[in-house]
Amino acid sequence: MATPMFRFDPMTLPPEAEALRGEVRAFIADHADAMSFSRSGFDRDFSRAMGRKGWIGMTWPKQYGGQERSALERYVLIEEMLAAGAPLSAHYISDRQSGPNILRFGTEEQKRHFLPRIVAGELTFCIGMSEPNSGSDLAGTRTRAVKVDGGYRINGTKLWTSNAHRSDYAILFCKMAQPGEEEVDRHGGATQFLLDLKSPGIEIRPVIDLLGEHHFNEIFLTDVFVPDWLLLGKEGNGWNQVTSELAFERSAPDRFLALFQMLREMVRLAGPDPDRATAAALGKLVAQLATLRSMSLSIAGMLQEGLQPNTESAVVKDLGTRYEQDIPVVARQLFPTEPELEAVETYVSMIARSTMSAPRLSIQGGTREILRGIIARGLGLR
Ligand SMILES: Cc1cc2nc3c(=O)[nH]c(=O)nc-3n(C[C@H](O)[C@H](O)[C@H](O)COP(=O)(O)OP(=O)(O)OC[C@H]3O[C@@H](n4cnc5c(N)ncnc54)[C@H](O)[C@@H]3O)c2cc1C
Numbered sequence: 001m002a003t004p005m006f007r008f009d010p011m012t013l014p015p016e017a018e019a020l021r022g023e024v025r026a027f028i029a030d031h032a033d034a035m036s037f038s039r040s041g042f043d044r045d046f047s048r049a050m051g052r053k054g055w056i057g058m059t060w061p062k063q064y065g066g067q068e069r070s071a072l073e074r075y076v077l078i079e080e081m082l083a084a085g086a087p088l089s090a091h092y093i094s095d096r097q098s099g100p101n102i103l104r105f106g107t108e109e110q111k112r113h114f115l116p117r118i119v120a121g122e123l124t125f126c127i128g129m130s131e132p133n134s135g136s137d138l139a140g141t142r143t144r145a146v147k148v149d150g151g152y153r154i155n156g157t158k159l160w161t162s163n164a165h166r167s168d169y170a171i172l173f174c175k176m177a178q179p180g181e182e183e184v185d186r187h188g189g190a191t192q193f194l195l196d197l198k199s200p201g202i203e204i205r206p207v208i209d210l211l212g213e214h215h216f217n218e219i220f221l222t223d224v225f226v227p228d229w230l231l232l233g234k235e236g237n238g239w240n241q242v243t244s245e246l247a248f249e250r251s252a253p254d255r256f257l258a259l260f261q262m263l264r265e266m267v268r269l270a271g272p273d274p275d276r277a278t279a280a281a282l283g284k285l286v287a288q289l290a291t292l293r294s295m296s297l298s299i300a301g302m303l304q305e306g307l308q309p310n311t312e313s314a315v316v317k318d319l320g321t322r323y324e325q326d327i328p329v330v331a332r333q334l335f336p337t338e339p340e341l342e343a344v345e346t347y348v349s350m351i352a353r354s355t356m357s358a359p360r361l362s363i364q365g366g367t368r369e370i371l372r373g374i375i376a377r378g379l380g381l382r
Helices: 015-030 044-053 071-084 092-105 108-119 238-250 260-270 276-304 310-334 346-361 368-378
Strands: 125-128 144-148 151-159 169-176 190-196 202-208 214-227
Touching (some): 015 071, 071 276, 092 169, 092 190, 190 214, 238 310, 310 346
Antiparallel strands (some): 151 214
């Protein structure tokens, strides 16, 4: 029999993960005022409180402040926090991808400097990948680094950088400048840096989104000096490193749990005795959620085994996005209302917010077309 191109083995949560669930729910109840139906809740105090519980970087080695707990325990923590609408933004990127990338590719000095601060909820990272004219086509990045005495001189522009205005560092993806040479290998020269966002030569300008909120930014880098010790991994190995970072980004349960509170609100509105059509529509959403959760848990299990489930992550992100974009559509059909962003009534404002933020879901972290290309390659179709 041919080897399957991707797999989703059933995964059962171990008792310690279920025990943690109770602890997380108690913590959430104690911080009820901090919960909201907004994806961008940024609250350093909440992150510090999570840090004190040992819930940031919880799978990392103890020598860097981690708890050496399993990916399945982390899964339970994240799903409970997302379902409750916890404000995770001040540490989420650092916990999900920047920290793991430093752990994997960083020097001992970088691990000792950055990881304990992330674990304490004191250090916010953002993702410096996309640029004007190179979002999907990351290999087309134009930001260039030149080796100079004691470090690198970097010039370029980054775009759509979530939370850059509130972050301490970015993991910057760029290329080494090769003056006078034609680019032969599109992935060649790609390099990552740990960029201190307070460095001279950096200007961060807001980009206001559809909701009228400041979440995105444009970052201009003019002759920014980055010292040698902040090179992440090796010069020229950036493509390999960024691919690994994207696998962390795409496999998380936030790809289908961001609108969980809205689903719960719809179940509440339907009441204990809904008509058949309402029950069928809600039943379908709940069944899809259960399926996505099983698939995502299976990925957490593979990460625990040290595997790289890139194709599986792309499948979950694509299906999860479609599911989330369906939620406001089904809601409007079942419980029609005039959406109003500022409304006090939860459902009315939820429907406005989710409808206006739905388009971003299939763009962030890789567009639908790009993910399907990855899946096709995983299946051996291209
Ligand atoms: C909410 C949100 C948060 C984000 N946060 C960050 C962040 O923190 N850091 C960061 O670096 N970036 C971030 N991004 C940017 C995001 O990763 C890019 O927008 C995304 O990769 C798409 O790039 P683009 O906007 O340049 O569109 P393009 O790449 O120009 O794509 C435009 C359209 O063409 C299609 N397309 C492109 N290439 C192909 C192809 N080869 N085959 C078929 N179709 C193709 C795409 O699917 C898309 O539909 C964020 C985006 C959003 C929406």
